[in-house]
Amino acid sequence: MSDALDRLDLLDLDDDLGPEDRLLRDTVRKFADDRLRPNIRRWFEDGTLPARDLAVEFGELGVLGMHLSGYGCQGATASQYGLVCAEVEAVDSGLRSLVSVQGSLAMFCIRAYGSEEQKQRWLPEMAAGRAVGCFGLTEADAGSDPAAMRTSARRDGDDWILNGSKMWITNGSISDVAVVWARTDDGIRGFLVEAGTPGYSAQEVHHKLSLRASISSALFFDDVRLPASAMLPDGRGLRAPLGALSEARFGIVAGVAGAARDALASALDYAGTRTQFGRPIASFQLTQRKFAEMAVALQQMQLTARRLGELKDAGRIKPHQISFGKFANVSTALHICREARSILGGSGITTEYPVLRHALNLETVYTYEGTHEVHTLVLGSQLTGIDAFR
Amino acid sequence: MNVVVLVKQVPDTEGNRKLDPGDHTVDRAAVDPVINYIDEFAIEEGLRLKEAHGGEVTILTVGPERATESIRKALSMGADKAVHVLDDALHGSDALQTAHVLAKALGTLEWDVAVAGSEATDSRMAVVPALLAGLLDVAQLTQARKVTVDGSSVTVERVTEGGYEVVEGSTPAVLSVVEKINDPRYPSFKGIMAAKSKPVTVLGLSDLGLDQSDVGLANAASEVVSFENAPPRQAGQIVKDDGSGAVQIADFLAAKKLI
Numbered sequence: 001m002s003d004a005l006d007r008l009d010l011l012d013l014d015d016d017l018g019p020e021d022r023l024l025r026d027t028v029r030k031f032a033d034d035r036l037r038p039n040i041r042r043w044f045e046d047g048t049l050p051a052r053d054l055a056v057e058f059g060e061l062g063v064l065g066m067h068l069s070g071y072g073c074q075g076a077t078a079s080q081y082g083l084v085c086a087e088v089e090a091v092d093s094g095l096r097s098l099v100s101v102q103g104s105l106a107m108f109c110i111r112a113y114g115s116e117e118q119k120q121r122w123l124p125e126m127a128a129g130r131a132v133g134c135f136g137l138t139e140a141d142a143g144s145d146p147a148a149m150r151t152s153a154r155r156d157g158d159d160w161i162l163n164g165s166k167m168w169i170t171n172g173s174i175s176d177v178a179v180v181w182a183r184t185d186d187g188i189r190g191f192l193v194e195a196g197t198p199g200y201s202a203q204e205v206h207h208k209l210s211l212r213a214s215i216s217s218a219l220f221f222d223d224v225r226l227p228a229s230a231m232l233p234d235g236r237g238l239r240a241p242l243g244a245l246s247e248a249r250f251g252i253v254a255g256v257a258g259a260a261r262d263a264l265a266s267a268l269d270y271a272g273t274r275t276q277f278g279r280p281i282a283s284f285q286l287t288q289r290k291f292a293e294m295a296v297a298l299q300q301m302q303l304t305a306r307r308l309g310e311l312k313d314a315g316r317i318k319p320h321q322i323s324f325g326k327f328a329n330v331s332t333a334l335h336i337c338r339e340a341r342s343i344l345g346g347s348g349i350t351t352e353y354p355v356l357r358h359a360l361n362l363e364t365v366y367t368y369e370g371t372h373e374v375h376t377l378v379l380g381s382q383l384t385g386i387d388a389f390r
Numbered sequence: 391m392n393v394v395v396l397v398k399q400v401p402d403t404e405g406n407r408k409l410d411p412g413d414h415t416v417d418r419a420a421v422d423p424v425i426n427y428i429d430e431f432a433i434e435e436g437l438r439l440k441e442a443h444g445g446e447v448t449i450l451t452v453g454p455e456r457a458t459e460s461i462r463k464a465l466s467m468g469a470d471k472a473v474h475v476l477d478d479a480l481h482g483s484d485a486l487q488t489a490h491v492l493a494k495a496l497g498t499l500e501w502d503v504a505v506a507g508s509e510a511t512d513s514r515m516a517v518v519p520a521l522l523a524g525l526l527d528v529a530q531l532t533q534a535r536k537v538t539v540d541g542s543s544v545t546v547e548r549v550t551e552g553g554y555e556v557v558e559g560s561t562p563a564v565l566s567v568v569e570k571i572n573d574p575r576y577p578s579f580k581g582i583m584a585a586k587s588k589p590v591t592v593l594g595l596s597d598l599g600l601d602q603s604d605v606g607l608a609n610a611a612s613e614v615v616s617f618e619n620a621p622p623r624q625a626g627q628i629v630k631d632d633g634s635g636a637v638q639i640a641d642f643l644a645a646k647k648l649i
Contacts, residue, residue, distance in 0.1 A: 020582050023463055027577050062579030074579050 004265035011299050013306070017083075024080055028087040031061060036091045041351045043213040044092065047206065051098055051174050051215050052132060058099055059129025063088075065107035067247075072124030073107070079309035082254030086305070089255035090262040092354075093361035094214030096255040101170040102126060104248035106133025109179045112243065113190055113235030122177060122192070134175040136166035136219050137241045144374050144389075146181075146238060151221065153182040153191060160184075160231065162191060162199075162224040168368065172217025173202040179232070180219070181241050190232035190240060199224035210364040246322050249369050250312060253325030254305040256333035256365060257298065259358040264294050266353050267340035274345075287343060294336045301329045323370070323378040331372060334362040391443040391539060391561075394499055395436040395469065396492060396506040396518070397451045398426040399460040403511050413607055414614035415482045416512050418454065425460045428507030430467075432567050434574040435537060436505050437468045443539055446470045448499055452480060452491050458590070465585035466577035472590045473499065479595055482607025485513070489521035491605060494598035496526065502561040503544060508533050508568045519566035529559025532566040 017025065035057060043049050058064050062074050063084045069075035081103075089096035107126050110118055110133075125131035142148040151164025162182055172178065178193045178200075193200050205216040232240070268291065271282035281287050308325045311317040337359035341348035348355050366372050377388045401407045405421030425433075436447045449464040449472035451457050461472045475495050483491070496504060509516035523530030531537075534546035535554060545558045549568050577585075595602065603609055629638045643649040 019459065019462060020586065023459075023466060023577065023582050024579060027466075027582070031576050060578060061576055062581075066579055074583070076579060076583075080579075 004268040005261070007268065008261060008264060008295055008298060010295055011303075013299065013302055021080060021083060025083045025087060028061065028063065028084050029090075031057075032087050032091045036088075036095060040092050040095070040213060040354075040357075044094075044357055045212070045351055047208065047212045049094060049098070049213045049215055051171060054095070054098060055102065055129035055132050057129070058102075059127060062127075063099060063103070064129055065103040065111070065123065065127050067103070068107060068111045068123070070123075071111070071119050072127040073111070074127075077309070078250060078312035079306070081251060082305055082309045085251040085255035086258035086261070088258070090258035092213050092357065093255070093259055093365050094211045096251065096258075097170050097211065097214050100248045100251040100255070101135055102129075102133055104251055105135035105244050106171075106175075106177070106179050108244045108247045109135065109190060109232060109235065109240070110192070113232040113240055114192075115229070115233050117229065118192060118232070125176075131176040132171055132174055133177045133179065134169050134171040134217075134219075135241075135244065136169050136172070136178050136180040137245075138166060138168050140165065140167040140218075144371055146241065147188075149181065149183060149188070151180065151182040153184045153189065153226070155185070156225070158228045160191065160226045160228070162193065162221045162226055164221050166219040168205070169202070169217045169219050171215055172219050173204045174215050175202070178202075178219060180221070187237050188240075190235045191226055191230050192232065193221070193224060193226065193230065197224055197226070210360045212360075245369055246319060249322045249326050250308060250317075252365060252369060253308055253322070253329050256329050256362065257301040257305050259362060260294075260298050260301060260333035260336040263337040263340040263355045263358045264291075264298055266355055267291075267294075267343040267348075270344050270347070270353070281343070290339055290343060294339055297332050297336060301332050304328055320378055320382040323375040323382075326370060327372060327375040327379060330362060330366050334359060334366060337362060391439055391445040391502045392448070392500055393436040393439050393445065394448045394450050394496060394501045394504045395429070395432050395464065396504060396522075397429045397433065397449050397460060397464050398507075398510045398512075399423045399451065399453045399457040400426045400510055400512040403427065407512070409614070409617050413482060414617060415607065418456070423456055423459065425463055426507055426510045426512075428509060428511070428567070428569055430507075430574040431569050431571050432505045432507045433464050433467055433469065434572045435565075435567050437575070438572065439503065439505075439537070439539060445502070448473060448501070450492065450495055450499075450504075451475070452483075452488055452495070454481075461590060462585050463577060465588045465590075466581040467575055468581055469588075471588055474590055474592045475594075475598070476592050477595045477605075479602040479606050482610060483605045484610035484612045485515050485517050486521055486611050487605045487609070489518050489525055491595075491598065491600065492518070492522050493525045494600055495593060496522075498593065498598070502542075502563075503539075504562075504564045506564070506566045508566045516566075519564050523564035526562070526564065529561075529563035531557055531559050531563050534565055534567045535570045537565060537567070537571070 066074040066076040067081040085096050110122050137146055139149050153160045153162045176195050180191050180193050199222040201220045202217045274281045304325050341355045381387045401421035402424045408417040408420040410417045440447045447469040449469045451461050452475040506519045519532050531546040533549045535549050536547040538545045542561045544563050547554045548557045
């Protein structure tokens with residue numbers, strides 16, 4: 001496989017990695033090979049994930065909220081965070097989801113919008129993976145249109161009373177703390193809801209055909225009484241959760257290139273050993289054309305991720321650029337995984353190979369954290385100056 | 391307790407490793423270099439000794455410029471500092487010369503135990519720790535699967551063909567460890583970034599009081615006379631089970647000293 005990875009780096013992108021970044025990449029890749037890859041098939045087939053144990057292991061590696069600073073976080077660059085996402089998602093998008101929901105959604109919100117007390121209480125524990133967080137914005141009837149959310153919080157003396165529900169919440173039922181967005185008489189505000197708070201419950205969503213190695217949950221709030229200190233003081237309006245989503249989307253842009261790389265490397269290995277008509281199928285022109293197209297597309301994804309990392313590290317990334325990345329990379333990754341599956345023939349539909357598992361996972365990634373359609377329209381708006389959906 | 395861990399950089403065993411047909415030394419350009427696999431267990435053991443008994447862990451490497459990458463990784467795992475013996479004249483040095491250089495380099499450090507991996511995956515001679523202990527005239531506690539330190543007393547369980555021996559010595563001592571001994575940690579991101587500012591002392595031969603005539607291919611006591619590629623795998627031996635199949639297989643394994 002490592003030979004296939006070398007061959008896929010047609011543009012020698014690896015050569016530009018500095019020594020720390022290379023060691024980080026190699027460390028996460030080895031961790032993934034040792035600890036994640038041997039188990040992923042079983043987790044996916046069983047539709048389960050030992051997410052809390054894995055959170056501790058990711059915490060020991062120092063990758064949870066690594067791109068945040070202070071409070072036990074590492075202050076890594078966005079580019080370094082991208083390298084980590086690619087290696088984790090090369091194993092499974094569900095695992096990358098665990099990492100990005102913890103770091104880019106839950107921890108980011110607390111870091112950016114939380115009180116000093118909230119930061120001190122949660123961030124060091126979450127960076128270590130001893131506490132797990134989730135992020136509740138989407139509802140059953142409010143996805144691309146979060147402003148239509150029904151979850152609400154009303155004041156009762158100094159307290160808040162939270163009612164409503166959230167849907168498709170990664171890490172939800174295993175979380176110690178949920179970042180929940182709700183309407184108030186002061187616009188949309190964020191609240192930290194701790195597991196065990198009376199009236200708060202979470203239920204895992206089963207029967208998924210995608211992201212099976214990931215915990216997806218519905219959250220329910222039935223007259224949940226929260227103290228005033230549960231509110232995130234510095235996040236107001238939809239801009240706050242959307243800011244967090246921009247963070248997480250950045251991880252996706254880099255991560256899905258990992259999934260595509262893994263599928264393509266698997267197909268490249270397979271085509272070299274699978275013989276038909278007395279020759280390896282890698283020798284057939286139709287197969288070689290597929291490889292050429294996929295490998296070029298993969299490196300374009302990697303270049304896009306790298307460019308967005310540069311822009312983010314320079315502090316001048318714009319929302320439409322994140323949309324560019326998610327629009328381009330997720331659909332390309334999905335296309336690569338489907339095409340790679342065709343090279344593996346019947347073997348490609350089994351869980352023995354990672355290829356269709358990646359494709360199935362990417363169906364979710366295509367939709368979550370801003371659907372492909374919404375990102376299309378963000379780009380359309382940027383290009384024409386006309387909003388198509390507002 | 392101050393620990394020195396001897397770390398060698400070797401060609402990755404997953405690559406297509408080669409010898410240089412010109413001078414019969416390891417072709418270090420052919421395959422990406424990595425830390426010798428078993429040395430990661432030595433680093434881990436060194437770190438555990440420090441965690442249990444205090445002191446510092448120093449990485450000692452003899453190798454070319456590129457060995458910096460392996461030193462950096464060892465420092466990322468948690469070692470405190472490193473000494474890199476770097477000199478073009480070292481090229482082609484054999485095990486005895488290398489042990490001699492290591493002994494001199496240890497002389498520049500304050501140490502209680504020196505820990506090495508039991509062998510390197512490139513040469514697979516497994517003699518440097520013993521040679522080093524001999525040259526220094528200190529205790530030799532090799533092939534350890536367990537290390538216990540009590541004051542200046544070091545006890546190891548030394549792996550043998552049939553089991554293990556309990557061997558005890560006093561510091562300073564040279565240890566080598568086998569891969570059963572522990573589960574090496576991954577460098578953390580924090581460790582990777584911290585490694586950048588850890589001190590690495592680069593020493594040349596003259597810093598160690600050595601001369602070019604002490605080292606290098608031309609002055610080595612041993613010599614690779616010739617080499618050839620491993621022969622292609624032969625067809626296996628088929629055992630037909632006429633009721634004695636299990637016995638035949640057991641005899642075969644016993645003849646190969648596998649059981």
